[in-house]
Amino acid sequence: MIAAGELERENALLLAIIQATSEGPGVEPVAAAVARLIADATTTDACFVHVLDDAGRSLTLAGATPPFDVAGQVRLPLGTGVTGWVASHRTPAVIVEHKEADPRYQPIPALRGSEFTSMASVPMESDLAGLVGVLNVHTRLRRQFTERDVRLLTMIGRLVAGAVHQARLHRQLAGRERAHERFVEQVVAAQEAERRRLAGDIHDGISQRLVSLGYHLDAADRTVTDDPGYAAAQIVLARQLADLTLDEARAAIGGLRPPVLDDLGLAGGLASLARTTPDLEMVLDLADHRLPEHIEVALYRIAQEALQNVQKHAGATSTRLTFGVEDGTGRLEIRDDGVGFDTGPGQAQGYGLVGMAERAELIGGSLRIRSRPGSGTSVQVAVPLGGAATGC
Incomplete structure (x- = not known):
């Protein structure tokens, strides 16, 4: 049976976390405030809040209890360490002692894991937000975290997940x-x-x-x-x-406005563009659909910029240019067999790539670039048409 005082403390903690998560839209301030509250209320010595990046590939430390001032400086690929394991499996993990013997454990010097004996790690997720990160608490002395401890941390994780999700949406909106x-x-x-x-x-x-x-x-x-x-x-x-x-x-x-679009339509214009691209074997798969004028111009210019990039930078021998309409969406792809490049977080994006993405966004579409060194590059554009396409 749960003591009344203990239940009251838990309720007070949850209310404090709700208040902390509602005070501002920033991910880092929310994570830092929550980390301090959790450590105090659970009588643990350290708390770390790791947040999943927008691409869902890695976790970044967003907030921690003092004296850890390393927010934004610790990044873990998904699946790495106990934290990455919890994120990948979406299930809590408890280590009472001998962390080094656990195959999931990976020491992180900046977090001074050797100073702590026991830890509990839970996913931060909710039905609306999905997985947004992982919450860890540590103690210097040996501690047997109970099911009740894990359940409380999981409940906190759900609250924080909603707040982080809202903060992330706010940040994305501000960025857009x-x-x-x-x-x-x-x-x-x-x-x-x-x-x-x-x-x-x-x-x-x-x-x-x-x-x-x-x-x-x-x-x-x-x-x-x-x-x-x-x-x-x-x-x-x-x-x-x-x-x-x-x-x-x-x-x-x-x-x-390219006159070729008026004369030949988008498919013909793309074929003409391909013919004027020297020193490349070009494979064409172009459906003869007419789109609204502004969409045709945008897709033509994106293809033009992408093919120029292939010529200048890719070192490719062949390129495949594809256009079609499927399920009410116009799709354009330029794929080459060139040297490729790293598209990971923190990699610089040239003005041409930014311009293509902005052109796609301006017509209500999206642009995706898939590439890695040695494996060529694919530029994909998807534009919802809402019945605006016509066959010729």
Whole structure:
């Protein structure tokens, strides 16, 4: 039977944790506050809160009791150590003594495991959030953690899981808002740059040729009676200038929207793009579907950027370009057999990759890049269409 005083202390602890987790959206402040509360209430000597990263591949220490000031500096791949084992199996683990003899244990110098004898580790998960991390408590003296201890820690883990999930959603939303703001700034800057380029092209090319065209036509008009041969020569020059001006106008328009999309559609445009990519064996699997104009332009530009990256960086010999519509979703993939690269956390992303992701997001889609050194690269775009696609 549970003593009334003990039950009251547990309820007070849970209320304190609920209050701590509701005070702010930051993952690290929540983890640090909860770690102190748990250590005090469970009379343990240390508490560590490890949070699963967004990719679900590793755990990062987000909060700990003093004097441990190493939040963000300890990272464990899923499955590594007792903490990684608990995350992988989603089941608690208790070690009463002789941690070093446990095959799951892996010493982490920054956490000074040799100073502690017993530990209990529980997953932080809930039905809504799923697994968000692992909660560990340690004692210097030998302690036999009871089922009740583990049940209390598991209940705390569920509360913290909800708070961490909300904090993570808030962080992701804030990150998307910042990314959107940066993208809007880039779009405005790109529009201004494009306007300046077009103005320069029109002034330096099209306008000058039209002025010259007018001179030749005036000369032909003045001499058509007195010197028909000279007038005819002026008309030939005027016709040549008109053709050059038309070519420059088409090139300027093509910079805004590829004319090939109007003439051939997205499948034809992608095939044309593939033909203009030298030194690569190109395998095409392109369904003849028409999409809304802005989606076709975005997918074409993503493919264009991806193929340029293949040429510049991949060292590939062959590339497969695939486009189709399935279950109301447009899918584009550019896959090469090149050198690949590391896409893991902390790896720098070039402007081209960022730009492709932002183009995909702007049309309501998502971009995924799968690559590793020596195994080529796959750029995949998925765009929900909502019935907007039409077959041709």
